Amino acid sequence: MKTPDLLQRLIKEWPETLSGHFTLELALSGGLDSVVLLDLLLQARAHQCFTLSAVHVHHGLSPNADAWSEHCRALCEARAVPLRIERVQVIPDGDGVEAAARRARYQVLASSSANVVTLAQHQDDQAETVLLQALRGGGPHALAAMPRWRALTPAIDLWRPLLGIRRDELETYAVAQGLRWVDDESNTDPRYRRNWLRHHWLPVLAAELPDYRVQLQRTASQLADAAALLDELAEQDLAQAVRGGRLQLAELTRLSEPRQRQLLLRWVERSGLGSATPESVEAFRRQLLTARSDATPQWRLSRGLVHRYRGELWPDAGSASPQCQYLSSAVLTTPVALPDWQGVLAFEPRKGGLRSELIEQGLWLQPRQGGERLALKVGRKPVKTLLQEAGVPPFLRERWPLLVDAGGECVALPGVEVANTAQSDDGWWPLWTPALGPQIDAG
Numbered sequence: 001m002k003t004p005d006l007l008q009r010l011i012k013e014w015p016e017t018l019s020g021h022f023t024l025e026l027a028l029s030g031g032l033d034s035v036v037l038l039d040l041l042l043q044a045r046a047h048q049c050f051t052l053s054a055v056h057v058h059h060g061l062s063p064n065a066d067a068w069s070e071h072c073r074a075l076c077e078a079r080a081v082p083l084r085i086e087r088v089q090v091i092p093d094g095d096g097v098e099a100a101a102r103r104a105r106y107q108v109l110a111s112s113s114a115n116v117v118t119l120a121q122h123q124d125d126q127a128e129t130v131l132l133q134a135l136r137g138g139g140p141h142a143l144a145a146m147p148r149w150r151a152l153t154p155a156i157d158l159w160r161p162l163l164g165i166r167r168d169e170l171e172t173y174a175v176a177q178g179l180r181w182v183d184d185e186s187n188t189d190p191r192y193r194r195n196w197l198r199h200h201w202l203p204v205l206a207a208e209l210p211d212y213r214v215q216l217q218r219t220a221s222q223l224a225d226a227a228a229l230l231d232e233l234a235e236q237d238l239a240q241a242v243r244g245g246r247l248q249l250a251e252l253t254r255l256s257e258p259r260q261r262q263l264l265l266r267w268v269e270r271s272g273l274g275s276a277t278p279e280s281v282e283a284f285r286r287q288l289l290t291a292r293s294d295a296t297p298q299w300r301l302s303r304g305l306v307h308r309y310r311g312e313l314w315p316d317a318g319s320a321s322p323q324c325q326y327l328s329s330a331v332l333t334t335p336v337a338l339p340d341w342q343g344v345l346a347f348e349p350r351k352g353g354l355r356s357e358l359i360e361q362g363l364w365l366q367p368r369q370g371g372e373r374l375a376l377k378v379g380r381k382p383v384k385t386l387l388q389e390a391g392v393p394p395f396l397r398e399r400w401p402l403l404v405d406a407g408g409e410c411v412a413l414p415g416v417e418v419a420n421t422a423q424s425d426d427g428w429w430p431l432w433t434p435a436l437g438p439q440i441d442a443g
């Protein structure tokens with residue numbers, strides 16, 4: 001069989017961004033793909049100007065892990081390529097050992113001192129990824145599979161130069177060049193769906209459709225564009241529809257149905273509430289459209305809830321555990337973030353604010369017990385009514401703090417009201433900003 005001219009293809013498709021001198025770190029597993037890439041990159045140095053190094057991640061999972069590291073060390077030593085071997089601890093997090101190993105590996109890659117990190121996934125890997133994502137019901141982002149180029153960190157780019165090359169071409173090349181590589185025994189374990197696909201299903205597909213890899217790559221490229229367009233549109237819609245972390249329903253309902261779904265999906269992700277399935281997005285969207293105007297529909301996600309209140313959707317990470325807390329007078333000068341209360345307390349000088357001596361004597365932030373009242377000009381009003389009148393949604397009312405003075409008297413409801421008996425013309429007005437997840441407003 002003719003040896004594929006992989007070097008020529010690599011040079012032909014060399015990214016334009018890599019024209020000047022740069023530093024490149026190869027993620028070297030010791031397997032066929034990355035060993036071939038090492039060889040190709042060494043030769044490419046005759047055509048392009050870059051400094052090459054390699055990194056091997058020792059996951060400590062296989063009994064052969066030491067042998068793989070040793071193999072990489074020997075390969076790099078023989079070729080005078082600097083290599084760092086990084087041992088990682090793989091801690092599975094509910095999504096399996098494979099995913100945890102990948103996370104640990106990418107963390108190591110992100111710590112690279114090179115400008116560009118390169119991985120050796122090839123066309124077969126890409127085709128398998130597209131199929132696996134489709135079988136999992138993935139959307140455009142998932143089916144876009146692996147990009148040839150992307151930012152890994154603000155300072156490091158990730159490059160996959162072999163995505164257009166088949167595995168059998170890599171093997172023919174490696175054999176012809178006399179390269180030696182190690183086989184990861186987990187690649188034949190049929191318990192992994194990827195291996196089942198690779199060994200049982202894809203040979204059948206290839207017999208009927210020999211160019212299936214190229215077609216799946218075309219699908220991935222088109223979906224990568226579609227996903228990028230969705231991202232652009234979602235950014236515009238988020239900028240338009242989100243105020244103070246809350247999604248404005250009037251803005252949402254102006255959009256077409258698919259844009260509404262995209263916006264809801266992005267907004268919950270950005271608000272730190274976790275990702276949502278397409279079914280749950282649609283179910284909540286329908287609920288929003290059909291619920292009575294005074295109803296308060298909720299959407300439960302993996303890391304919190306969404307509440308509808310007065311024309312807005314409110315994200316609720318919901319893990320506040322407010323405890324009575326002493327506040328020193330230093331709070332007057334610097335706003336304090338109170339994680340247990342999930343909010344920020346600040347004071348600003350204002351007529352009708354709290355008298356300074358009350359603050360100097362010491363104030364406590366106290367959770368509501370129920371039944372509290374605040375002294376107004378006329379009579380004492382229930383705190384619950386004050387919060388309702390201020391438009392605070394029910395889920396925040398329960399965890400809204402009270403300010404209590406040294407004598408145990410409730411002197412303020414931050415951001416809402418200061419007791420008449422505690423006010424002064426040159427007082428300090430307490431402000432309370434509940435944390436509603438990361439701020440994603442336009443401005």
Ligand SMILES: Nc1ncnc2c1ncn2[C@@H]1O[C@H](COP(=O)(O)OP(=O)(O)OP(=O)(O)O)[C@@H](O)[C@H]1O
Pocket residue numbers: 026027028029033034055056057058059102105118119120121125
């Ligand atoms: N232990 C390792 N140390 C360094 N690089 C590695 C290691 N394992 C894999 N890589 C790099 O990652 C590429 C992909 O490897 P592999 O296909 O095993 O991982 P994957 O988990 O399927 O891929 P991905 O991490 O992109 O989803 C390899 O070609 C190699 O460049």
